[in-house]
Amino acid sequence: MVKIERSFPAPASLAAESEKVSGSYSKPDVIRQLKADFHNKCYICEMKDLQDPEVEHLLPHKNGKYPERKFDWNNLFWSCGHCNSVKNQEKYDTGILDCCKKDPEKAIFFRMYEGNICVTAMDSADKRAVLTADLIQEVFNIKNTGMRVCKSALRLQKLNMEMNILYDNLEEMRRNPESKVVRRKLRALLRRESEFAAFKRNYVRENQDRFPQLAEYIETL
Numbered sequence: 001m002v003k004i005e006r007s008f009p010a011p012a013s014l015a016a017e018s019e020k021v022s023g024s025y026s027k028p029d030v031i032r033q034l035k036a037d038f039h040n041k042c043y044i045c046e047m048k049d050l051q052d053p054e055v056e057h058l059l060p061h062k063n064g065k066y067p068e069r070k071f072d073w074n075n076l077f078w079s080c081g082h083c084n085s086v087k088n089q090e091k092y093d094t095g096i097l098d099c100c101k102k103d104p105e106k107a108i109f110f111r112m113y114e115g116n117i118c119v120t121a122m123d124s125a126d127k128r129a130v131l132t133a134d135l136i137q138e139v140f141n142i143k144n145t146g147m148r149v150c151k152s153a154l155r156l157q158k159l160n161m162e163m164n165i166l167y168d169n170l171e172e173m174r175r176n177p178e179s180k181v182v183r184r185k186l187r188a189l190l191r192r193e194s195e196f197a198a199f200k201r202n203y204v205r206e207n208q209d210r211f212p213q214l215a216e217y218i219e220t221l
Contacts, residue, residue, distance in 0.1 A: 001044060001110075001136060002192040002201075003103040007037050010073030018071035025071050026055045038078035039193040043099055045083050045139050045155050048195040052081035060093055074100070082151040083139045095131035108133050110198040111206075115160055117141075117199070162196045165189065166203065170211065177213075190217045 011030045017023030034055065041048045043056075056079035061070035069075040079087075087096070097104055107129040111118045119136045121129035140156050143149045166189050173182045188194060190201055204214050 001046065001097070001099050001104040001108070001132065002197050003105065004038055004043065004100045004192075006074070006100040007033060008073075014071045014073055023071065025076060030055065030076065034076060034078040041078070041193075041195065042080035042083050043077050044079060044087065044136060046196045046198060047080055047155055047158060050078075050080050054079050054081055054084045056084045056087070058096070058098060060088075065093060074098075082148070082155070086139045086142055086148075087135060092131065092135055095128055096135055097128050097132045104129075104132065105198060105201060105205075108136075108198075109206075110136075110202040112159065112163055112199055112203075115156070117156070117159070159196045159199060162189075162194075163199060163203070166200045170204075173211075173213075186214060187217055190214065 011027070011033050013027035013029050014025060017025060017027065031053075035053070039048070040050060040053075042050060042053075056077045057066075057069065058075050058077055059066040059069045061067050061075075066075075097107065107122055107126060109118075109120050109122060111120075117137065117140050119133045121133045124130060140152055140159070142152050166186075169182055169185050169189065173179065173186065176182060190204060191197065192201075194200070201218050204211055205218050208215055
């Protein structure tokens with residue numbers, strides 16, 4: 001999960017649809033704007049080029065909870081079906097970080113060790129960060145149904161592949177520190193728009209003594 005810059009004004013259809021009895025919060029203009037703002041990544045797991053995108057509500061509008069937020073542009077997020085399903089638990093209803101307002105990278109450690117993830121809050125007293133870390137940990141590891149085993153494993157596999165690409169390019173930079181090609185590849189890999197950016201950026205951030213030349217990418221991209 002990375003900081004997202006939400007664009008304004010809100011899609012025009014939301015105001016019109018909110019006046020209808022059965023209005024839709026997923027008209028084409030909403031979809032286009034969310035997809036662009038969120039770089040076509042699920043805001044929770046950060047998987048890119050989604051085959052099952054959904055409009056997710058940070059605060060739920062169903063079952064009598066926050067119905068006034070159903071068409072609120074600030075409450076709509078770009079999510080994959082897997083993460084939306086996992087988040088649809090009461091414990092997450094009011095507690096996770098709004099990544100359009102607070103930078104998750106300043107509140108959460110995103111780590112991967114030997115093919116397994118470890119997502120933890122920097123401050124255990126920050127309840128929203130703790131709950132957000134728990135959610136991210138869960139979407140990569142939940143195994144309570146056959147389909148969720150498959151979908152969690154897919155995300156973990158893709159994350160592992162992306163991290164290996166990062167490791168390979170870091171090693172190449174070590175061997176060829178003046179290579180502009182490698183620098184361009186690393187710059188692309190470390191942009192917030194890239195897949196699983198929080199994990200890659202956190203790795204470089206925690207190893208800045210080894211890669212001081214990449215600090216500018218973490219701070220500015």
